[in-house]
Amino acid sequence: MLKVVHYINQFFANIGGEEMAHVPAELREGVVGPGLAFQQAFGGEAEIVATIVCGDSYFNENLEKAKTEIIEMVKKQNPDLFIAGPAFNAGRYGVACGTIAQAVKEELGIPVLTGMYVENPGADMFKNSLYIVSTKNSAAGMKDAVKKMAPLALKLANKENIGASAEEGYMPNGVRKNFFDQERGSKRAVNMLLNKLSGKEYVTEFPMPDFDRVAPNPAVKDVRKATIALVTSGGIVPKGNPDHIESSSASKYGKYDIEGVMDLTEETFATAHGGYDPVYANIDPDRVLPVDVLRDLEKEGKIGKLHRYFYTTVGNGTAVKNAKGFAEKFAQELKADGVDAVILTST
């Protein structure tokens, strides 16, 4: 039988409301309050061995102390799962549930689950790091919350594969997961459009991301004195692709020395990119990484100098997260090397 430790606040332990929120953390054996509903929903697969009761004020005002005390209590029980809440729309309770669940997960390495209303401040704080089941906004939604939380709790405790948020009932956590829906996509689109047209509620399957729009830097003061670097996602590499940058979905970038290189030629450079017809880029790689033109400008005194290294990767199907990671690394190098400006080329 799986062992569960349950965390609730003073209100759900029937100690009292706000006036009793100062009570310190205590451990009680077995189920208390809403634990009973969980116990029943587990249907003999799991047992709540202990319930930790803690006042919301006590937890939030003595954060580190409360955390340490509670972690100790949980540790002694050696459970397979830790459940906090559900907290519904109680703000401090929600934050406490998220905070303690996160701490148990990180420090004890056991699966954790909590539940709360989507507008509870704890939801925004923890939904990307914890499974938080979306509940109604008051304790009247307890039955519904337990119905959603109990099956997910068992899956987590059994270390089963967790499906998409829409299937399991947890709040979308920024990690996209596939699942088979009831209707095909076109039918879902027609239904969504009919709802949108009639002013009814509809839920997009993919909320548009907030694009990381970068405000342009101020203009370079005197380009005739500036050191300029070349960076490309067009895949130009020394011929033979010495670092084996992938032709698609790149996991790395290359940094190559072009000291004394006046012109990129078919014999010395090529593209590693698998998403465009490479013929013209290979005949003259300057078409993608314009070393020749920058050398001319250098000679004519129109720029200070071309930076000694260029950075390159393949943009084809490469996850934005990877690309961002590359740039975060080499941007520091560029800064340290005193580069004033970068020409970024794509294909």
Add this chain to the structure above:
Amino acid sequence: MKLELGYVFIKDIQFAEQSKVENGTLYVNKEEVKALILEDQNFKSADVELARPGESIRIMPVKDVIEPRVKVDGPGGIFPGMVSKVETVGSGRTNVLKGAAVVTTGKIVGFQEGIIDMTGTGAEYTPFSKLNNLVVVCEPVDGLKQHEHEKALRFAGYKVAMYLGQLAKSLTPDEVHTYETPNLVEGLKLYPELPRVAYVLMLQSQGLMHDTYVYGVDAKQTLTTMLYPTEIMDGAIVSGNCVSACDKNTTYHHLNNPVIHDLFEEHGKTLNFVGVIITNENVYLADKERSSNWSAKLAELLGVDGVIISQEGFGNPDTDLIMNCKKIEAKGIKTVIITDEYAGRDGSSQSLADADASADAVVTGGNANEVIELPPMDKIIGYAEVADIIAGGFDGSLHADGSITAELQVITGATNEMGFNKLSAR
């Protein structure tokens, strides 16, 4: 315009002396089909194989899937402007071998073709595992350029599909479905109270074998225009694509466009389905601007209240999708867009290459980067070794026992952006 589709249900496929359809079985004379393919001098050899639902068969690399159809009544023939004369199709009666398909295969560009598994995990993701497939395997003559190979194989597929379609010409269908689009004036009079809806169908036209054809015209040389939905059911649009397998619209998808079918389902009940706006996905910015301007302009001209926009491909076409959405919404017309996602193998990256706040109603066909495990199959039709290089595969995708670990991208039709499948993501 009114079209009747007569479905002749196919439950089995067999080789036989004589090609015919009898009691739901499609019998095929192998030699006749081979001879048909070899009429094209670009092929040095040809073979055909069968793949039925549930069989332990892996087909790869797959280029296109085509449903056999035949015009029984009404003007023109299937695939107008490509194979049949360029007559306007979409009216009269067309018979369909429902449950059968022609699958074309070949190593054309290597990394841009897909996999169809007839059983196991892969089969759950591709609609083509549920069909009785006649698989065309042919070898090009030495030195044939890739774009010539693509073209030859494209035409081989049409010819074989039309050959099979002919077998249904004089049959009495098991089911007949009628689809009718009145002209604009009549439509307004018929359903004055219903919201007017159009479908914006985006066609892959990035070029370099990322091509779609409309009545024989390369879509990248077209301006945004309109079709009756039933024209598409008669093969007015065909695929010439060698792109990532999961979200390319095969010719089968065009013939059975699910948005068209689901809009017809509601036509006259909850909405008035006005027609289809087709627009391309060219690579130049001026083309993107022009084409999306025209989608918005045509939607406005039609006086529609809402549109569904479907996409093909990913990355670069995401910009066309968002431009279409944004500009149509700006006209006060409500939109729903259908796309798929490239959220990385762990699902935590940004899914699309472009975004806009007005795209607030999105249907997704799933994350194409999610990794799947395909069990070994008893039989491979084609070449298993391309598993490591096809889009979605990586070094080590193909294991010694024949199983494959790869991104969902490799499965033909898996994350279709016309909404053909039930797959979604959150």
